[in-house]
Amino acid sequence: MDARVEDTAIALAVDLDGTLISGDLLWECVFLLVRANPLYALMLPVWLLSGKARFKHEVFSRVEIDPACLGYRPEVIAFLEEEKRKGRTIVLATASAQDKANQIARHLGLFDRVVGSTVDRNLKSDAKRARLLADHGDAGFDYVGNSRDDVAIFEAARRAYVVAPDRDARNWADAHGGAILFDHGQTSLSDLARMLRVHQWAKNVLIAVPAVLAHTIFAPVTMLQLAGAFFAFSFLASAVYIFNDLFDLSMDRAHPTKRHRPLAAGRIDPPTAIKVAFGLISFSVLLALMLPWEFGVVLGLYFVVTSAYSLKIKRWLLLDVLTLAGLYTVRIIAGMAAVSAEPSYWLLAFSVFFFLSLALVKRYVELDKATISEKQRLTGRGYRPEDKEVIAQAGMASGFSAIVVLALYLDSAAVYSLYDQPWMIWPICPLVLYLIMRIWILARRGEFNDDPVVFIATDWRSQIMIAFGAALMFGAGMVEFNAL
Template sequence: MAEALLHQQRTHRPPAPRPPSHRPGTLVGGLLRTTRPKQWVKNILVVAAPAAAGRLFSLHAVTRLALVFALFTACAAAVYLINDARDAEADRAHPTKRHRPIAAGQVPVPVAYGVAGALAVLAPTAAAWLTTPAVAVLLTAYLGMQLAYCVSLKHVLVVDLVVVTTGFLMRAMAGGLALGIPLSRWFLITTGFGALFMVAAKRYSEAVQMAGTAGATRVLLTEYTTGYLRFVWQLAAGVAVLGYCLWALEGGGVPHTSVLPWRELSVVAFILAVLRYAVFADRGTAGEPEEVVLGDRALALIGLAWLAVYALAVADR
């Protein structure tokens, strides 16, 4: 009986896995997936400064901002390609990341490096030619910072939080630089600490969900404590709210052309949005900011209400 079972196992071996396909269509699709299309929503931050200044309603502004959005997307894509190419071996041992196109063999590592290098050169060059030198310098600094993050900075405590936060802040600055809009200190403070709030909340959620196995996915999560990460996102949320309130109340003495002080009233919606987002951060479910913002109906409605009041505040100037 045992010999029969052994013979059956030998003669019914599972088929060998098929080698990865490198058809052109599959390769292009793999490259596109590696650039993280879901993350492109972050680059909408380029409209933040022009929106605050009321400079969105012209063909020149819309065209210039669309170009800056595309250039920032190209730079971020280059970083994602290099990051996944460097981490391909480690990703193959991960239950989820092994399905990434480079780790799965759908995109060869040399191709990933080649496309990333082309994007990293073309994006700042196009920015210098089609926008302003300041935007080209900002994109070059972003690429340098993110590449340093991929190589070493993502393993340095606190610095990793600062680098990711600065990436968000650079996106918000790019739109203002492209249109020559002065960036106020309150805008930079609110945007910077708002970004730190979401970044720290994401790290906190990862630490909570991957407790005991964090080292296998993000090494620094074994060195951060959940208490420290909670402190960081709470501190950042408080500073962001304070910065926004100071900005809104700064013009309190300016006469309004409408009945209601829309600028001051926008504080209510902003604080409600922060408090709503903090619910997910506290639960440890704020892993992907774009999924939280787009996936929660209440938060989306609060965001729309804030946009409406903010637009009235800009129009009331």
């Protein structure tokens, strides 16, 4: 019997999670469930105590999936299509729920049979091996898998195909000559940095603003406090970004640029991402414990609000941009708490208007680049194309309001008490106006693609304006700086 005939007589069983799709359907459904109703997070440990099979049933039975939005591996799909043309029997064998596996099978149209988990049976590892042996006999099937749980099935299969393997599956393949269909290699530092969105840490330099304005930035103790606060916020923010990406996996996969993010693209699996997120939270808490307790309170508030934003608020019209403006302002409040600085209501008022303008420009750009018709909402947002002009007007008005607040502050008693030559800092008003208007002009031209705060922190023209403003403040307050 030649190899072709032999192959067609042998069933080909395919795992789902990490193999046919790059993600894990159970984890995706857990996050969909919690996003729909955060109170379900309290029920997850209760269900888990009843066993994994029951846990899966409770989660899967409450979530609807769109099979078209899963992260299928194109190499595996192409391989299955070729084997299907040869006349092979293709079996989807998964530890995910039977009904969800049936939906995926109907969508792809590749599988002759589907076996999955039920309310009283978790079809994983040894249980899956037993089922396949019962259906096909010893070495009566080939198997495509990816993880440690698949090693027992590899041992029973006639031939093993190893896809994007974890460490155990890779070691087995190396020892037994398993054919690797697709191997994206180990997670790289670049993948990790992109998942953490390290470039977004630039936003957290706002923590230093109160110390700069109070002229205490160069004190050694203050610099240490600000460094600790910066990394505490950065670590926590990255953890929130990870959870946000997990909640939005299906939407990110349909997005023209977000689909390249490590989680959406399957470069990093959800369990690894969750471990990293909790590690970052732990480091953030440790740093917060070294700072004044008020900073810890602000950090906790930031975590609660950002989590609420990721779960619900970012889908609500206008409340999303107001929350974003508030979160930027919270960073400034955290800076005050970290160095025990007196609160400045001028600074907070300016911050709210300034960052509201930047939040609105972010929504404007999203609407401008969206390919949707009128009356249709932007995916995951509360906005429609006809809102674009109102957003632009509100954003510009908010930016000018920030300038008004700044101008009033520069003529206040606080400025005269802090600066020896207060008239020197008046040019800051047109400098800030330049920053705001330039961002909006670029946005209206369709030439703005970045987070506005990150843009300001990295754009060389904006950096020149900021440096010029800092020089003016330093010159105007020379007496106070020299007295440190």
